[in-house]
Amino acid sequence: xxxxxxxxxxxxxxxxxxxxxxxxxxxxxxxxxxxxxxxxxxxxxxxxxxxxxxxxxxxxxxxxxxxxxxxxxxxxxxxxxxxxxxxxxxxxxxxxxxxxxxxxxxxxxxxxxxxxxxxxxxxxxxxxxxxxxxxxxxxxxxxxxxxxxxxxxxxxxxxxxxxxxxxxxxxxxxxxxxxxxxxxxxxxxxxxxxxxxxxxxxxxxxxxxxxxxxxxxxxxxxxxxxxxxxxxxxxxxxxxxxxxxxxxxxxxxxxxxxxxxxxxxxxxxxxxxxxxxxxxxxxxxxxxxxx
Amino acid sequence: xxxxxxxxxxxxxxxxxxxxxxxxxxxxxxxxxxxxxxxxxxxxxxxxxxxxxxxxxxxxxxxxxxxxxxxxxxxxxxxxxxxxxxxxxxxxxxxxxxxxxxxxxxxxxxxxxxxxxxxxxxxxxxxxxxxxxxxxxxxxxxxxxxxxxxxxxxxxxxxxxxxxxxxxxxxxxxxxxxxxxxxxxxxxxxxxxxxxxxxxxxxxxxxxxxxxxxxxxxxxxxxxxxxxxxxxxxxxxxxxxxxxxxxxxxxxxxxxxxxxxxxxxxxxxxxxxxxxxxxxxxxxxxxxxxxxxxxxxxxxxxxxxxxxxxxxxxxxxxxxxxxxxxxxxxxxxxxx
Numbered sequence: 125x126x127x128x129x130x131x132x133x134x135x136x137x138x139x140x141x142x143x144x145x146x147x148x149x150x151x152x153x154x155x156x157x158x159x160x161x162x163x164x165x166x167x168x169x170x171x172x173x174x175x176x177x178x179x180x181x182x183x184x185x186x187x188x189x190x191x192x193x194x195x196x197x198x199x200x201x202x203x204x205x206x207x208x209x210x211x212x213x214x215x216x217x218x219x220x221x222x223x224x225x226x227x228x229x230x231x232x233x234x235x236x237x238x239x240x241x242x243x244x245x246x247x248x249x250x251x252x253x254x255x256x257x258x259x260x261x262x263x264x265x266x267x268x269x270x271x272x273x274x275x276x277x278x279x280x281x282x283x284x285x286x287x288x289x290x291x292x293x294x295x296x297x298x299x300x301x302x303x304x305x306x307x308x309x310x311x312x313x314x315x316x317x318x319x320x321x322x323x324x325x326x327x328x329x330x331x332x333x334x335x336x337x338x339x340x341x342x343x344x345x346x347x348x349x350x351x352x353x354x355x356x357x358x359x360x361x362x363x364x365x366x367x368x369x370x371x372x373x374x375x376x377x378x379x380x381x382x383x384x385x386x387x388x389x390x391x392x393x394x395x396x397x398x399x400x401x402x403x404x405x406x407x408x409x410x411x412x413x414x415x
Numbered sequence: 416x417x418x419x420x421x422x423x424x425x426x427x428x429x430x431x432x433x434x435x436x437x438x439x440x441x442x443x444x445x446x447x448x449x450x451x452x453x454x455x456x457x458x459x460x461x462x463x464x465x466x467x468x469x470x471x472x473x474x475x476x477x478x479x480x481x482x483x484x485x486x487x488x489x490x491x492x493x494x495x496x497x498x499x500x501x502x503x504x505x506x507x508x509x510x511x512x513x514x515x516x517x518x519x520x521x522x523x524x525x526x527x528x529x530x531x532x533x534x535x536x537x538x539x540x541x542x543x544x545x546x547x548x549x550x551x552x553x554x555x556x557x558x559x560x561x562x563x564x565x566x567x568x569x570x571x572x573x574x575x576x577x578x579x580x581x582x583x584x585x586x587x588x589x590x591x592x593x594x595x596x597x598x599x600x601x602x603x604x605x606x607x608x609x610x611x612x613x614x615x616x617x618x619x620x621x622x623x624x625x626x627x628x629x630x631x632x633x634x635x636x637x638x639x640x641x642x643x644x645x646x647x648x649x650x651x652x653x654x655x656x657x658x659x660x661x662x663x664x665x666x667x668x669x670x671x672x673x674x675x676x677x678x679x680x681x682x683x684x685x686x687x688x689x690x691x692x693x694x695x696x697x698x699x700x701x702x703x704x705x706x707x708x709x710x711x712x713x714x715x716x717x718x719x720x721x722x723x724x725x726x727x728x729x730x731x732x733x734x735x736x737x738x739x740x741x742x743x744x745x746x747x748x749x750x751x
Binding site: 180183187350353354355357376 | 735740741742743744745746747
């Protein structure tokens, strides 16, 4: 190769899409990958295929991160979720491109999905410091006490994300879990792993503490049973598990008294109920003084 | 019997190996004549132990063995009688959801807590017999070891009188690093003598080298030989108060010394890594190191122990995973 010939073609720099666990991007412990191809069968990327041990590590990371996230002020959580929307806005083009390649959408429809997802992050960011006022209460009691009920996060939430509309579906389940301070282990749609990992990159650069969201690309049918039976998972969101044997997953979850969101009828996205489904109510008694 | 005298305390093993006119010079010549440690080779060898595949039935056996080898430990200034009682309760019933869980080898406490541990163990206390749970006590001004020899010996005698089956002593690292091997040697010999009970039997003596303060592998090898020559029944890596504590290369090196000692004399010395082993995975690496270095005869709580507190919970979680087929979580073991 001589310097006199200037080549017009650059070598491709393809990206390997890895998992997102504990704030880092590790390969699958199993070393497995899945090839992603576009509508015409052209190779797009290799995506890590998570194993049960990756799921175990993800739950461990989520458990470690959860108290810190729940302990952050509601205002701060709101800022972070809004920051996710800001960073997503700046990287819109990448998401549009990935959605076009994996979901075969037109540019306009891909763009509409990304914008809807961004708006959904903003919507949830607004709820962090308001949901307690809506769902909490001061209860009348027969005695000289304040009796106050407030929603608190459930803990570690395992999620099977909706299998269509990769980015929007993922946002519609992850964001409501984060509002009150849960930590999340999510298996994104098997058909759109690229946007899931790109969203993870957005989360990693949005001041979301490492481990609060963990993304396991892979086969939901393989991973969901391990998450459903895992004793250190507090809630199971099966919104995207309609095609799996989700009754068996719910049965497995019952062993350790997990809160379960079923795929049917499910809970409508973008509602306060969706946020409150992953909370526990704490009631506090406090003496009233005449002083 | 002080460090200033040329003649060392007569320890049977040292006399046999170094001759009857046991002197500090002879001891130094022996220790400094030991071959130097190949640090790169040692670390590479230690790293290989993590690559063994220990699955299903062998994993189940390894986990149970690891539990039986644990010296369940609490060594805090804030230890209370209640803390010791709850530690003992944990040793008696490690996992309430599975009565088949084996018990750890011993509970390890400060000397003044020995009586409370013995009382809490009740009939489960081994009292020097083979079955039951031992009470181990740290002594000799643990963890620093910076006190006069009289204080150290009295510390030891108190613990033995209160019922300690095992004494974990610390060596004088300062004297060792000064090259004053004779002082270290004499203290071990005297402490061993202080382990003698009224009926003439001895409490087991574990000698803590505190490898994190010895700085080099060569020093660890020398200190291991020194401790064995002076009469230690066990050599233990660390107090758990100094970092680094029980690393796998250091433990491997100590295992090599006890293996060599067995080849030389036919006598088996125990090894106890302590501090920093907190996961079942680490524990299994250690078991592999033991089996591949000293042979499977050493896979016995009489010859290998883990000084640990949080290790037990992690092993229990792994054990629950094997029995139930699902991952367990910290809500299903006790909070220590």
